[in-house]
Amino acid sequence: DARVTQTPRDKVTEMGQEVTMRCQPILGHNTVFWYRQTMMQGLELLAYFRNRAPLDDSGMPKDRFSAEMPDATLATLKIQPSEPRDSAVYFCASGLGLAGESTDTQYFGPGTRLTVL
Amino acid sequence: SQKIEQNSEALNIQEGKTATLTCNYTNYSPAYLQWYRQDPGRGPVFLLLIRENEKEKRKERLKVTFDTTLKQSLFHITASQPADSATYLCAPGGSYIPTFGRGTSLIVHP
Numbered sequence: 001d002a003r004v005t006q007t008p009r010d011k012v013t014e015m016g017q018e019v020t021m022r023c024q025p026i027l028g029h030n031t032v033f034w035y036r037q038t039m040m041q042g043l044e045l046l047a048y049f050r051n052r053a054p055l056d057d058s059g060m061p062k063d064r065f066s067a068e069m070p071d072a073t074l075a076t077l078k079i080q081p082s083e084p085r086d087s088a089v090y091f092c093a094s095g096l097g098l099a100g101e102s103t104d105t106q107y108f109g110p111g112t113r114l115t116v117l
Numbered sequence: 118s119q120k121i122e123q124n125s126e127a128l129n130i131q132e133g134k135t136a137t138l139t140c141n142y143t144n145y146s147p148a149y150l151q152w153y154r155q156d157p158g159r160g161p162v163f164l165l166l167i168r169e170n171e172k173e174k175r176k177e178r179l180k181v182t183f184d185t186t187l188k189q190s191l192f193h194i195t196a197s198q199p200a201d202s203a204t205y206l207c208a209p210g211g212s213y214i215p216t217f218g219r220g221t222s223l224i225v226h227p
Contacts, residue, residue, distance in 0.1 A: 004160075033215065042219040043161070043206065056214055091160050104210065105151070108160030 002026045004109035006092050012115045018080040021112045023092030024073055031097035032075045033106060034060075034067055038088045046090075049075065050097055082116045089113050119144045121218040123207060129224045130197055138192040138221045140207030148211030150183055150190045155204045155220065164205075165192075197225045 047057035052069040093106040153161035180193040206220040
């Protein structure tokens, strides 16, 4: 049963520290998404990649967030320095997208719950 | 700007009744619309996709309609069960940056 995996599942850190979240998309999927979910804002798209190339990262605070796909089996989301307002659940999702279209079905990972003190 | 609206108030219904959830969108012409279910502490799970040329789609006790004139999708769960209690999110799609609605919480009482 293919699944998206995310690590760590929970992270508590202090303000100013670097946080790295990792995601392993489903093998064969060519599109990877990073979302942030809070009670106030709902599910917000931070960035997404197609065939490892960033397609859009306009939802991401550029000064402190960065997203990369070092290879097809790993996506990372980094926050440096972290701030209390970054506390949220971060989801990675993968899917199979066609050129000119967002992906159809997205398969979500279990999320990383980040708490910045 | 593109906007997706789902009822922010929880929908409370009795077991066995039909639950109907609404998704309205503006400034979109999506090629399709998806519905996802999210349980507490978990990621959303895909349920159904309906394309713009389809009026209705069914899967077991689930039914989705898509009215491109009204810019609205309705999501129905018939013979609802307490296990259907969750938050349901809609997501218009196509050649757009993926966007999800805030979701509507459904609570089915035994």
